[in-house]
Structures are given as structure tokens and as C-alpha cells.
């Protein structure tokens with residue numbers, strides 16, 4: 001194996017693998033190093049919900065919304081390419097979604113959110129009570145409001161990760177499992193490679209996409225990019241028959257129907273350090289919410305429960321761009337609850353940075369050394 005690459009990517013989650021895939025499409029030699037097996041952390045644990053595509057003729061001017069809209073447009077395109085190149089179906093489906101309100105406050109919040117959808121050109125319809133039963137008959141009749149979003153989509157993230165890794169390998173990319181990056185070799189304002197327990201791997205550019213572990217790794221070269229882990233727990237139940245057809249969201253809780261009557265119930269948002277053990281109270285609260293939204297789920301068989309660590313950031317925005325003080329150390333992390341949905345456009349932006357092209361979205365908003373956004377600036381939802 002070569003020990004010198006155009007780019008070394010530290011971290012083989014969805015962000016790292018998407019970047020690696022995008023860079024090999026540009027003809028670069030790339031190695032992905034992961035301290036474990038790639039694609040087994042947050043990116044595996046996630047629910048795979050993707051936002052609805054907005055009107056392609058209305059590119060949002062806000063960088064966050066532009067990143068989301070671009071990703072939503074790239075997903076069907078990437079899914080087709082991955083399928084063609086690897087034969088793997090990543091499960092991309094435009095299954096549609098229903099957002100529901102159970103209280104007066106929920107209803108007000110949803111009305112505000114619907115205002116944003118309108119501005120972004122996202123198709124939606126407020127459902128009359130009789131139509132709720134038509135669109136999603138298993139939902140409780142105890143709803144104050146429901147909005148239907150026909151273009152909301154989902155992927156099977158473990159399948160997508162497999163497809164990305166395979167497409168990357170087929171283009172000559174190297175994946176090194178159990179090769180944790182321990183630090184960086186530097187010369188002035190340049191990195192010359194990464195240090196591992198098995199020696200140095202040299203690179204023209206290094207990309208840090210190590211999820212919730214990125215902050216600690218970057219601190220080793222004096223770069224401050226905190227990525228506090230945000231624990232998310234999820235429960236998978238089996239109803240034995242298809243009960244729901246659409247993704248159902250109620251605030252930060254959701255139901256994602258899978259094939260053959262399975263439903264994912266997510267997700268908690270907890271500050272628990274690097275602990276990934278599921279807990280009884282989270283489990284119970286998810287089941288309670290699920291049964292209140294969809295009474296049939298009270299009888300479902302519990303198949304599995306797990307937790308993952310979302311990479312947080314200073315505020316709710318990801319970090320995308322050069323590490324301060326370095327000309328060829330790139331950071332792509334901190335996507336919190338939206339790493340699956342934002343990964344394709346993040347990868348394309350990193351390709352712009354690596355190749356020295358003008359970035360297709362202004363990166364000022366995502367720069368590592370930005371001033372933190374004020375609280376309430378969270379426009380990502382999943």
C-alpha cells in the first residue's frame with residue numbers, strides 16, 4: 001500500500017466517506033483511516049431521515065438552508081450513481097412525511113415552521129381531520145394539526161454507508177480500519193500527514209471528519225473546534241404488518257417506517273459524555289410518545305435499542321473549511337442532528353476547498369473560528 005496520498009481523511013462515518021467518494025470522483029488518491037470499523041458510530045445509529053427538496057429555482061440565500069437544499073437535491077443523484085457503480089440500493093425513498101401538533105404550542109410552532117417551508121419552496125399541505133385519516137390512518141385522532149410533506153425522504157443509512165465505501169474502493173480509494181489517527185505531522189502552516197500507531201501516512205491535504213472525536217484530535221495542533229457528543233437513543237419495533245407509510249414527526253420525536261412493519265422511534269438528545277449505553281427512562285419515554293402518536297405501536301414487539309453520539313459544535317452549525325493557522329488541514333464535522341442529510345453537499349464543499357475552487361456556498365458561516373451563533377439559530381431538524 002502507498003504511504004502517500006493526495007488526501008487522508010480521518011474518520012469513516014458518513015461525512016468522511018462522502019468526502020472520500022467526492023474526492024475520488026475528482027480523480028484524487030484518497031485514504032480513509034478509522035480508529036474502528038468505518039460507519040459504525042453516529043452514522044450507523046441515525047434514523048436516515050432526509051428533508052423535503054425545495055423548489056430548485058429558489059436557491060435559499062441563508063448558507064444553512066442552501067446546504068440543506070443542495071444536499072436534498074444531491075441525494076437522488078448520488079443514490080443513482082452509487083447503485084449503478086456498486087449494485088447497492090441505499091434505500092433512498094421519497095416516502096413523504098407528516099408533521100403533527102398535539103398541543104396549542106405545538107400548533108403555533110408548526111405554523112411558524114410551515115412559514116419557513118413556504119419561503120424555501122418546500123411542498124406541504126395542512127391536512128383537514130378527515131384527510132389525516134386518509135394520509136396516515138394509524139395516527140391518533142387526538143391531533144390539533146397535521147401537515148403533509150410529500151417530498152420528505154429517507155435512506156437506510158447502513159446501506160448508504162456500505163455503498164459509499166464500496167464505490168470509493170472501486171475507484172481505487174483505500175479504507176484502513178482500526179488505524180486511529182493519533183496526531184498530525186506538521187511543517188509550519190502545513191500538515192504533511194497523520195500519525196498512527198503503525199507509523200505516519202503522508203498526504204498533501206488532511207481532512208478531519210472524526211465526528212464527536214474531532215475536537216480532541218484538533219486540539220493536539222492547537223485548533224479549537226469543540227465537538228461535544230450529543231447522545232441520541234432510538235428504539236426499533238416490529239408491528240408484524242405495515243402500520244405507517246410516512247415519516248411522522250412531533251417536535252424532536254419521530255417515527256420512521258421501515259419495510260415489513262418495522263418502525264424506528266427516535267430520538268433523545270442528551271449530554272452524557274461518550275456513554276452509548278441505552279437507558280430505561282429514555283426507552284420508556286420514546287415508547288410512550290410512539291403510542292400516543294400511533295396507538296397501534298403500543299402492541300409492537302421490541303426488536304432493538306441503541307444509542308449514538310452526534311457531533312455537536314460551538315452552536316448548531318457544522319464546521320466546514322480550513323483549520324485556522326493551516327493551509328491544508330480541512331475540518332468537516334459538528335453536524336449534530338443533521339449529518340446524514342447534509343453529508344453530500346458538505347462533501348462537495350470540501351472538494352472545493354481541497355481543489356482550491358471557489359466554494360459553491362459561502363463558507364464564512366461554517367468557518368471553524370467563527371463567533372458562535374446566538375441561541376435559537378437552529379434551523380436543522382431531524
Ligand SMILES: Cc1cc2nc3c(=O)[nH]c(=O)nc-3n(C[C@H](O)[C@H](O)[C@H](O)COP(=O)(O)OP(=O)(O)OC[C@H]3O[C@@H](n4cnc5c(N)ncnc54)[C@H](O)[C@@H]3O)c2cc1C
Nearest residue numbers: 011013014015035043046047049181211232308339340341
Ligand atoms: C439516534 C440518532 C438519530 C439520528 N438521525 C438522523 C437523521 O435522521 N438524519 C440526519 O441527518 N442525521 C441524523 N443523526 C445525526 C447523524 O447521525 C450525525 O450527524 C452523523 O452521523 C455524523 O457523522 P460523522 O461522520 O461526522 O460522525 P460518525 O458517524 O460518528 O463518524 C466518525 C468516525 O470517525 C472515527 N474516528 C473517531 N476518532 C478517530 C480518530 N482519531 N482517527 C480515525 N478515526 C476516528 C469513528 O470511529 C467514526 O467511524 C442522528 C443521530 C443519532 C445518534
